[in-house]
Amino acid sequence: MSPLAHTGRSMALLAALLLAAGVALAQPEPTDAQRQVATEMAESLRYGHYADISLDDGWSRQAFERYLDVLDGQRAFLTQQDVAEFLPLEEQVDDALLDGELAPFFALYQRYHERAEARFEWLLTRLDEGLDFTFDGQQRLEVDREDAPWAASHETLDELWMRRLKNAALTLAISDQDAEQVETNLRQRYEGQLNRLRQTNEEDVFGLLMAAVTGSIDPHTGYLSPRQGESFDIQMRLSLEGIGALLQADGEYVKVASLVTGGPAERAGVLEPADRIIGVGQEDGEMVNVVGMRLDAVVELIRGPKGSVVRLDVVPAQAVDMTRSKEVQITRDTVKLEDQAAQSEVIEIERDDGQHRVGVITVPTFYVDFDAWQAGEEDYRSTTRDVAQEIEALQSQGVEGMVLDLRNNGGGALQEANSLIGLFIDRGPTVQVRDARGRISLYGDTETGAVYDGPLTVLVNRLSASASEIFAGAIQDYGRGLVVGTPTFGKGTVQTLNDLSHGEIKLTRAKFYRISGESTQHRGVEPDIIFPSLIDPDLIGESSLDNALDWDTVRSVQYREYGEPWRFLETLRDRHRRRAVTQPNFRYLEQRAELNRRMREETTSVSLNREVRQAETEAQEAEQLALENQRRDELGLELLEEWTDTRDEKDESDDDEEPVERVKLQEAAQILLDYAQLENNFRFAHRD
Numbered sequence: 001m002s003p004l005a006h007t008g009r010s011m012a013l014l015a016a017l018l019l020a021a022g023v024a025l026a027q028p029e030p031t032d033a034q035r036q037v038a039t040e041m042a043e044s045l046r047y048g049h050y051a052d053i054s055l056d057d058g059w060s061r062q063a064f065e066r067y068l069d070v071l072d073g074q075r076a077f078l079t080q081q082d083v084a085e086f087l088p089l090e091e092q093v094d095d096a097l098l099d100g101e102l103a104p105f106f107a108l109y110q111r112y113h114e115r116a117e118a119r120f121e122w123l124l125t126r127l128d129e130g131l132d133f134t135f136d137g138q139q140r141l142e143v144d145r146e147d148a149p150w151a152a153s154h155e156t157l158d159e160l161w162m163r164r165l166k167n168a169a170l171t172l173a174i175s176d177q178d179a180e181q182v183e184t185n186l187r188q189r190y191e192g193q194l195n196r197l198r199q200t201n202e203e204d205v206f207g208l209l210m211a212a213v214t215g216s217i218d219p220h221t222g223y224l225s226p227r228q229g230e231s232f233d234i235q236m237r238l239s240l241e242g243i244g245a246l247l248q249a250d251g252e253y254v255k256v257a258s259l260v261t262g263g264p265a266e267r268a269g270v271l272e273p274a275d276r277i278i279g280v281g282q283e284d285g286e287m288v289n290v291v292g293m294r295l296d297a298v299v300e301l302i303r304g305p306k307g308s309v310v311r312l313d314v315v316p317a318q319a320v321d322m323t324r325s326k327e328v329q330i331t332r333d334t335v336k337l338e339d340q341a342a343q344s345e346v347i348e349i350e351r352d353d354g355q356h357r358v359g360v361i362t363v364p365t366f367y368v369d370f371d372a373w374q375a376g377e378e379d380y381r382s383t384t385r386d387v388a389q390e391i392e393a394l395q396s397q398g399v400e401g402m403v404l405d406l407r408n409n410g411g412g413a414l415q416e417a418n419s420l421i422g423l424f425i426d427r428g429p430t431v432q433v434r435d436a437r438g439r440i441s442l443y444g445d446t447e448t449g450a451v452y453d454g455p456l457t458v459l460v461n462r463l464s465a466s467a468s469e470i471f472a473g474a475i476q477d478y479g480r481g482l483v484v485g486t487p488t489f490g491k492g493t494v495q496t497l498n499d500l501s502h503g504e505i506k507l508t509r510a511k512f513y514r515i516s517g518e519s520t521q522h523r524g525v526e527p528d529i530i531f532p533s534l535i536d537p538d539l540i541g542e543s544s545l546d547n548a549l550d551w552d553t554v555r556s557v558q559y560r561e562y563g564e565p566w567r568f569l570e571t572l573r574d575r576h577r578r579r580a581v582t583q584p585n586f587r588y589l590e591q592r593a594e595l596n597r598r599m600r601e602e603t604t605s606v607s608l609n610r611e612v613r614q615a616e617t618e619a620q621e622a623e624q625l626a627l628e629n630q631r632r633d634e635l636g637l638e639l640l641e642e643w644t645d646t647r648d649e650k651d652e653s654d655d656d657e658e659p660v661e662r663v664k665l666q667e668a669a670q671i672l673l674d675y676a677q678l679e680n681n682f683r684f685a686h687r688d
Contacts, residue, residue: 027110028202033502035100040500041210041223042097050436050493050508051549053217060093066546067093067105067212073146074251076160077115080150086111097213102206109205113197119157120194123165127187131179133166135610141167142605144251166608174614175325189289196297203227217508219545220495224504242303243310243330245271246410249295253278256317257540258410258463261364262339270328272317273463274539277302278325279313287313287327304332318534318596318624324617340364342383344390346397349669358669359394359402361387366412366420366467383412384419391423391452401455401672405665407485411466418443421474423451428478429557431470432513433494440513442557453562455676456481459668460527462535465489466512472525473514479563482572482675483525484668486533490542492521493549511549517556522548528569529576529671531664532589536596568678575674576667584634585663591627599623631660 030038045053053059072078086108089096096102141163142148151157165186172182203225210223244263247254253276259266280301281287290298302310310332315325342363349356363383372380387404394402411417414431421430422445429444458472458481469488476483494510512520522542542548565572580586599620607613621643629639 028106028200028205030102030106030206031202034202034206035102037206037223037500037502038097038100038102041213041505042094044498044505044507045214045217045221048436048498048507048509049217049221050511051217055094055097057091057094059216060091063093063213063216064090066216067108067209069146070208070212070215071109071112075145075148075150076157076164077112077119078150079154079157080152082111082115083150093213102209105209106205109208113200116197117194119161120190120197122158123161123190124187124194126162126165127183127190131169131183133169135166135170135173135608135613137609139163139166139608140605141608143603146251163608167606170608170610170613174610185289189291192289193292196293216547218493218547218549220493220506221508222506224497224506226503242332244333247277247295247299250276252292254290254293254295254298259408261408264330264333268328268330270330271312271314273535274317276315276317277312278315281311281313283309283311287311306333308332317536317539324621340367341381342386342390344394346394346399347666347669349666349673351673356673357397357399358672359397359399360405360665360669361390361394361402362405363387363409363420365409366414366416368413368416383416384423387420388423388451395452401457401676402452403457403459403665403668403672405459406464406468406472407459407461408463409465409468410463410489411468411491414443414467414470417467417470418445421445421471422447424453424456424475424480425478425562426450428559429515430474432515432517432554432557433510434513434554435510440554455672455679457668457672457675458483459665460485460488460525462486462489462533462537462541465491469520469525470512470514473516473518473520476525476528477514477516478559479561479565481563482529482565482671483527484529484671485527485531485664486535487526487530487537488520488524489540490520490522490524490548492519492542508549513554515557515559517553519551519553522551528565529573531667532586532593534589534593534596536600538600563679565675567682568675571678572671572674576671579667579670583663583667584631585660586667588627588631589660589663592624595623595627
């Protein structure tokens with residue numbers, strides 16, 4: 001088709017869509033700058049992305065579906081007819097990007113905008129008429145409509161939204177709010193959502209479209225507007241004043257993805273991964289309901305000057321009902337390098353043959369003081385330098401082995417992961433990096449000798465990601481030590497930030513591979529001995545993200561094996577199981593993880609009958625409380641009266657409390673001692 005004919009077809013399609021949607025001339029339209037950026041994005045994706053991307057009709061269908069999900073992921077605003085009218089666009093996304101013809105997709109946004117605006121006005125009208133709900137009957141509300149069909153009519157959506165309104169009112173009523181408070185809170189919620197919708201501009205619409213385009217390829221590629229790029233730079237400089245939490249959108253809610261080690265939220269101990277934030281307030285201001293609010297708008301509310309207090313209304317990750325929220329307070333602060341520095345301790349382990357001393361080095365992140373390093377300062381701070389000092393300190397205290405704790409370590413400087421491995425091996429490769437052209441670069445440690453060559457165990461969890469996975473994978477491949485804990489995050493890709501004529505593109509350009517040839521992408525690192533986890537892998541981790549790149553392999557490289565832990569794994573696992581069944585905290589973790597999984601699978605809808613809703617919630621919380629009190633009883637701790645008190649415990653200092661997660665560190669030390677004993681016996685038995 002000639003360019004002229006192609007343009008004519010696009011304009012004809014645009015005219016038809018504009019007429020069908022009733023779009024006024026004053027509605028948002030793509031700017032010339034955005035049209036130019038669209039073509040630049042297309043070129044970057046085709047020729048710069050790690051994956052072999054064909055911007056064809058097949059990909060267009062995926063991107064179009066993604067755009068619908070971005071606009072109306074819960075199938076709550078658009079109807080079957082709305083979607084059908086724009087269906088001709090489903091094979092036009094590639095052409096729209098390459099030619100910069102974005103107007104038809106802005107028209108689709110406008111249709112969504114009109115439906116959403118009308119819906120919020122409809123809700124406010126219902127509030128004006130007065131709420132007259134009777135919370136009885138057998139009605140239920142589907143929790144997640146991501147896979148639901150598009151509504152056949154507006155009447156069908158009216159029924160859905162009437163149930164949603166009833167559920168919102170019931171949720172507030174159960175939280176001991178009277179009728180006036182319920183109506184006031186709901187009015188503020190819907191007026192706020194309506195006002196934010198009306199403030200949407202061309203840059204916002206373009207951002208939504210680009211989010212669909214890049215999100216159809218992989219979860220880490222994305223477009224950053226000039227404003228978002230500035231915010232990203234602030235985060236990279238670690239000068240952002242906030243709470244130290246990484247947030248992500250989760251349907252209508254904002255979810256805590258991870259906490260910055262040493263940050264205000266982690267120090268306060270009031271947030272956990274997968275918690276949902278439903279309200280944000282300043283120290284003395286009103287709590288703003290953020291359900292349905294865009295992620296960047298929520299982040300802006302949470303940000304603030306150092307030393308100020310932000311109040312959050314939080315629904316715990318393990319809560320089975322959105323009524324079980326709790327207000328927490330966090331004092332904003334900046335994250336300093338020293339707050340993320342490696343630290344060590346010696347723990348005492350009592351065994352049948354006496355008392356043993358094991359060193360523990362906690363590495364919160366892979367950091368380096370780039371400014372001091374580039375300035376040529378000899379005493380610049382880095383993970384490798386600090387860990388080397390901690391190793392020396394622990395050896396002077398006569399420890400029998402060391403546990404390197406990488407739990408919650410989300411990565412950082414690749415050079416530090418590389419050099420840290422070098423502290424435990426005598427030269428050799430550490431990681432392979434394959435770029436978009438298939439070229440493989442091999443990184444390694446070139447320093448002769450190891451700083452520590454004794455027994456080593458690496459402790460990881462679901463939030464150990466990127467550089468942490470490179471380190472753990474190398475230690476496992478070399479047979480240098482054991483890896484214990486839970487399967488890691490699975491972030492095995494590399495992104496670069498490239499300038500566009502308007503904004504920037506964060507582009508996945510390469511992939512990490514272990515020296516064994518296995519990717520860390522998607523699957524992460526599988527520990528030699530697996531511990532139970534309260535972090536649901538279906539909610540947190542690379543495999544939980546849409547369109548995450550697949551796991552694969554490349555050729556392995558030659559490397560020396562320092563040990564053969566595989567010889568002893570059956571015995572080590574057996575000893576671990578025997579200890580775990582006698583350890584109240586370990587039994588609790590296993591039982592609680594299973595309970596969380598079962599409750600998540602069972603809770604597909606909520607009752608709109610107050611008595612049934614409360615009974616279902618109380619029954620589930622009773623199970624959670626029974627498990628917690630069983631643990632506490634076996635440990636000789638004071639029993640709790642309410643399930644919600646489990647969060648209160650974190651705010652108080654209790655010398656008799658044994659933190660649940662601490663048992664994993666102690667068990668890692670036990671496994672280390674088991675391994676050291678078995679290896680010594682093996683060497684003695686096979687000595688010449």
